[in-house]
Amino acid sequence: MLLSVLENVVRFATEYNEHFSSGMAYLGAGIAMIAGFGPGIGQGFASGKAAEAVARQPEASGKILVTTLVTQAVAETTGLYALIIAILLIAK
Numbered sequence: 001m002l003l004s005v006l007e008n009v010v011r012f013a014t015e016y017n018e019h020f021s022s023g024m025a026y027l028g029a030g031i032a033m034i035a036g037f038g039p040g041i042g043q044g045f046a047s048g049k050a051a052e053a054v055a056r057q058p059e060a061s062g063k064i065l066v067t068t069l070v071t072q073a074v075a076e077t078t079g080l081y082a083l084i085i086a087i088l089l090i091a092k
Contacts, residue, residue: 029089035082042075 050068054061 025089025092029086032082032086032089036079039075039079043072046071046075 046068050064053064057064
């Protein structure tokens, strides 16, 4: 009788821990994807400033374009890291 009760307790604890860790992984993935908003806002701001700079100095548009693309690529890495972490958390 006691052995049966202990087996049930262990089985319940194991199932509970699996569901809990799975839920926490999904929650962590969702929180990680919130980091996607930052790069989006930053890239929009950088693009707007680049458009203003080209409007002021059209002859420098080539340099401004290159600089803008490089800075946006660097800003996008944050969002990509968040996506990779979210995928790893869900796939665990």
